[in-house]
Amino acid sequence: MFTKKIIHFAVILLLSTFVFSCSSDDSSTKEELTLILKADADRVLLGEEVSFEITDNKGKPVSNATLLVDDQKIVGNTFKAAAVGSYKVVATKANYLNSQALTITVATETLTIKANKEKAKVNEKITFSATNSEQKDLTARAIFYVNNTPIEGNIYTVQASDEEYLTFYAVKDNVKSNQISVQIEKEEEQVQPKLDQIIRGKWKLTNATSHDIVYNFYEGNTFDFVYFGMLMQGDYRIVGDKIHLDVISSGLKMTDYSIITIKEYLSLNELDVVLTVSGIHEQGQHGRLIRQKEDVSLNLQQLIGTWQAEQNGLPIFTITFNENGTCAITKAENTANIPNIESIQYLTKYEKYSNNTLILENRNGAYTYYLTIEEFTSSTALGATLFEYVMYPQKSNALILNKI
Numbered sequence: 001m002f003t004k005k006i007i008h009f010a011v012i013l014l015l016s017t018f019v020f021s022c023s024s025d026d027s028s029t030k031e032e033l034t035l036i037l038k039a040d041a042d043r044v045l046l047g048e049e050v051s052f053e054i055t056d057n058k059g060k061p062v063s064n065a066t067l068l069v070d071d072q073k074i075v076g077n078t079f080k081a082a083a084v085g086s087y088k089v090v091a092t093k094a095n096y097l098n099s100q101a102l103t104i105t106v107a108t109e110t111l112t113i114k115a116n117k118e119k120a121k122v123n124e125k126i127t128f129s130a131t132n133s134e135q136k137d138l139t140a141r142a143i144f145y146v147n148n149t150p151i152e153g154n155i156y157t158v159q160a161s162d163e164e165y166l167t168f169y170a171v172k173d174n175v176k177s178n179q180i181s182v183q184i185e186k187e188e189e190q191v192q193p194k195l196d197q198i199i200r201g202k203w204k205l206t207n208a209t210s211h212d213i214v215y216n217f218y219e220g221n222t223f224d225f226v227y228f229g230m231l232m233q234g235d236y237r238i239v240g241d242k243i244h245l246d247v248i249s250s251g252l253k254m255t256d257y258s259i260i261t262i263k264e265y266l267s268l269n270e271l272d273v274v275l276t277v278s279g280i281h282e283q284g285q286h287g288r289l290i291r292q293k294e295d296v297s298l299n300l301q302q303l304i305g306t307w308q309a310e311q312n313g314l315p316i317f318t319i320t321f322n323e324n325g326t327c328a329i330t331k332a333e334n335t336a337n338i339p340n341i342e343s344i345q346y347l348t349k350y351e352k353y354s355n356n357t358l359i360l361e362n363r364n365g366a367y368t369y370y371l372t373i374e375e376f377t378s379s380t381a382l383g384a385t386l387f388e389y390v391m392y393p394q395k396s397n398a399l400i401l402n403k404i
Contacts, residue, residue, distance in 0.1 A: 033056040034057040035054055035056060035091045035096045037102055038054075038102075041104075045133070052067060054099070065091045065092065065096075067079070067089060068091075083106070089101065109173075110133040111171075112132075113142070113180060115168065117182065119185050120185065130144075141172055142170040145168065145170065145171070163184065167181050193265055200218065202215070202295055203215045203271075205289055216295060217236060229391045233248065245257055260289070261274045273286075300321075304321050306318060306403070306404050308402050309400070325349055326348060326350075327360065329347050340388040341386070341397065343367045346366075349361055370391050384398075385397070
């Protein structure tokens with residue numbers, strides 16, 4: 001009897017242990033799962049859709065869950081708002097804990113345009129870009145307008161007929177952008193200078209095929225220049241953009257001896273020209289006229305008296321200019337190695353040769369020198385160039401003359 005009771009107790013104990021063990025296993029397998037809700041965007045524009053993805057807290061996709069937007073059930077896993085605002089979205093399903101609420105903001109689309117420059121000149125291009133409130137590039141989808149007229153693409157080329165300020169805006173899906181203005185900088189109309197007003201003065205002609213020539217154009221339409229050591233002078237006429245030089249020599253007038261054609265006014269001090277010379281350069285030589293410092297306008301009374309000529313600080317000769325056109329020259333002793341003054345002591349008379357040059361000769365004209373006054377540094381000092389026989393640079397000496 002006692003043995004039966006022990007066996008019965010053992011059976012009850014084993015059954016209790018088994019039941020407890022099973023009960024414990026059931027509670028662990030019935031752990032509640034939580035829904036996890038994700039959206040592909042938390043801010044969209046009105047008319048755009050939001051897509052949702054639903055999983056459990058272990059990352060396993062969950063199907064047939066219900067989406068509630070502001071506690072209202074929607075169909076499927078996408079949502080398109082009917083109005084601007086903020087919306088709370090929650091996922092629910094039986095035997096799952098609800099997801100945390102997501103906030104979706106729906107905004108009205110705006111359009112903002114920008115230009116790559118605030119000022120532009122005629123024939124320059126202005127490039128535009130367009131973005132929405134989400135900074136999304138909408139340039140390719142927008143239509144741009146200039147002064148209320150649509151343009152092709154997003155680039156506008158400024159026209160000569162455009163007003164000083166142009167207004168631009170863009171439109172996309174009936175949404176109009178901000179307006180911007182671009183100032184059009186028009187170059188002032190170039191007024192062609194009057195040749196007869198600017199040509200007076202001293203000009204140096206430079207070209208690639210001939211030696212430089214210096215022209216002096218004076219009031220009264222007279223001119224002079226030195227050509228191969230000879231002084232050429234006469235009258236000039238202006239016809240359009242051409243300067244016609246009529247050389248007068250020994251009382252004879254050579255009409256159109258030379259013609260200077262202005263091809264381009266580079267500035268008031270530099271002209272692009274073509275030079276033709278009768279019988280020499282009839283096909284024309286291209287060159288440039290460049291304004292030079294004006295020559296001294298020589299008054300012979302300024303020279304009356306005795307002057308000492310120096311070179312490199314050494315006395316070369318003394319010369320006395322008399323009011324009656326005679327002169328007397330005494331050569332210094334240290335001039336043996338100085339070229340182009342061998343016969344200077346024989347000169348006895350002088351006269352004005354050109355605006356700034358004297359011609360000095362002996363009594364019968366066998367010896368000839370030219371003295372060009374470059375500048376008066378004071379009333380008793382001047383810079384000069386002395387030429388022997390011809391006005392070639394290689395036959396010259398630069399001198400300083402001081403009155404004594």
